[in-house]
Amino acid sequence: MKNYVEKNFPDTFEARHAGTKTGHSDRGEDWNYLDDQLTESQRWSTWPATEKLMRGPLPYPEFVIEDAGAIDTELGVLKTGKEADVFLIERATAEQRALLAAKRYRSPEQRTFNRSSTYTEGRSVKRSRDARALKNGSTYGRLVEASRWANSEWQYLRLCFAAGAPVPYPVQVMGTEILMEFIEDPESPGAAAPRLQHVRPDAERLGLYWEQIVEAMKIFARLGFAHGDLSPYNVLAAGERLVVIDLPQFVDLAGNERGAGLLRRDCQNICAWFRPRGLDVDGDELLAELIAEAW
Template structure:
């Protein structure tokens, strides 16, 4: 991890290394330690402020740091998108540290949820005020929309992880920020796993990837959902295993009249990638196989 931070974010690494030990020592000896002693890229761990349902499924993995004295350090951007950006975060104490991915949905004036109605059909909004705000497109409505998408992704991550689907472990949610497991490339320790689009697997691994992805889609279907935006760009290739990311647009196959159509698009997207690399697969056959799991 240190090599990754040092090589990719040298300025951040130097600032963190120079003062980290002193900050942790001061924190341990003086609980009145002021927040303004942290650098602009740091904050105290937000874990203590989260409630049970804002945390990931039990049992917590060993990499989850529960220490209230931990410090979160932002190391850089992993991914930018239309609705959210993903940042690399180090959460550390004096004797433990871990890298996490922080997905932050953008503020109302910085984003556009132009596709949201396609995916959210069939989802309920409990509060009438929120429903009206969403319909009217007010500033408050856009805030509700961002929170709605963050909360949706959080719930889908938890649901899928507990069902055994290959998704990142959801660590916690606070507001419109989701902290989740950082998926590392085992073949380049400390570096992020590449997207499936950017790898060139040999025949044996290609077939293994196909079987993993089909099983992931079946697991989603058994839960009643389709990914809705599945492509080689939102699947990570972490060595021999695949990890599916970007779940906020999960589609209810029964409650959304476009559900089967979006599932069909998912099937054809992934089949096109595998077919181009020499694996004989068929999108319509995959669609039938996945639908059989849903009903």
Template sequence: MKNYSETSFLESFESSISRSRAAQADRSDNWNVLDDQLTDNQRWSTWPSVEKLMRGPKPYPEFVIEDAAAIDTELGVLKTGKEADVFLIERATDSQSALLAAKRYRSPDQRMFHRSSTYTEGRSVRRSRDARALKNGSNYGRLVEASRWANSEWQYLLLCYEAGAPVPYPVQIMGTEILMEFIEDPESAGGAAPRLQQVHPGPERLQGYWDQLVNAMKVFASLGFAHGDLSPYNVLAAGDRLVVIDLPQFVDLSGNEQGIELLQRDCRNMCNWFVARGLAVDSEELLAELIAAAW
């Protein structure tokens, strides 16, 4: 399992901001006319401004546009949440375009919910400066707090994607914004895939969903984690395919004393949905399978 670091993100973030400002200064004399052509919901692609470690794993999928001349256009809100909102972004050049989901975390004073320390037990903040800032609530501490959940989700997306789990491809992270694969509904061209809670699949598809879910949870467990907040509301149903989203609260099964309890809750949440749709599954049996996969 890859090492998890909250502070490497802040170092990369600060460096990336400096590089972005320098790049903007270098091109300002030549691009003023072009900048004036952008509307309020547009920006130049942020891809060139982020460091390599803040980009998704190679090989990049076809929908990842690396062209520095690409423009990001915000098309609307996909989802609102207590800690972050997800926006639909079109990144486009004259010759290609792609839809992306932009998840933007709010600062602590803007959130409607503050995550319990239940989820962060077993994690550490390596730099003493950051730890002190978090404790004291300084301006820098608020930056650390605003960034740590975005960084958590980014790290877990990378980890799970590379392990073959059904999660969105992580395109890039910059500050408190994560750009990731837009999960489209193949049965509604251009539309977002619905949450599992919203669908009523037939018996064959229901069984397929169950098999995919169990496999996904086994991948998480084999990496040493539980989702920690898994429910039909943070699983997307893209036709026959399931995609798990909202990963920042991943729970370390060995480092968190409540890890097994949270894993058990994940099992109950998901099994209740499948039982209600007519599939005979048992949460305790699922829990036993996942514990075996973890150890």
């Protein structure tokens, strides 16, 4: 990790943390002074401000830093998307550091994703005030909408991770930002894993990938959901391991009348990537398998 950060972001950890040794400095507990030492790309760790349900499932992985004196440093953009952007974050103390992916949802007027009602059919809004605001499109309603998508992805990440699905570990959520596991490319330590669309696996690995993506889709189906937007662009290839990302539009197969159609589309998209590469797979056969898992 250190080599990657030093190579790609020459503003090194030591320089960024000069005088801020896990919340202490030559001036002792002078927090105003310590705040002045942070750059525009830094903040104190937001972990202490999160409650139990805003944190990932127990037990926490080793890369989860709970120290209140840790500093979050934004290192750059990993991905831009229709409704959110993903940034690379280093969370660190003097003794420990970890790279995380921070997914930050945009407000509705900044998004280019305009088919949300297709996916949210069957979902409920608990607070009547929020439901009215969403319907009226007020300023508060736009905030609710952005938070709603972030919260949806957070809940689906927790649910899927607990069920054993290959998704990033969800570290924490605050408002419209989700911090999650940074999926690293084991063949290029410290670099982000490529999307499935951009890899060229040999026959053996191709078969392994197929088994993994089918099992992932089966887990989703057993939970009662379809990904809803599954494609080679929403799957990361971390060496021999596949990781499915971008879950906010998860579709309730029972509560959404479009659920079966979106599941079929997921199957067709995945099979369309595997067939030209040598696997004789059929989208309708995969759909039948998944429906059997769901019911």
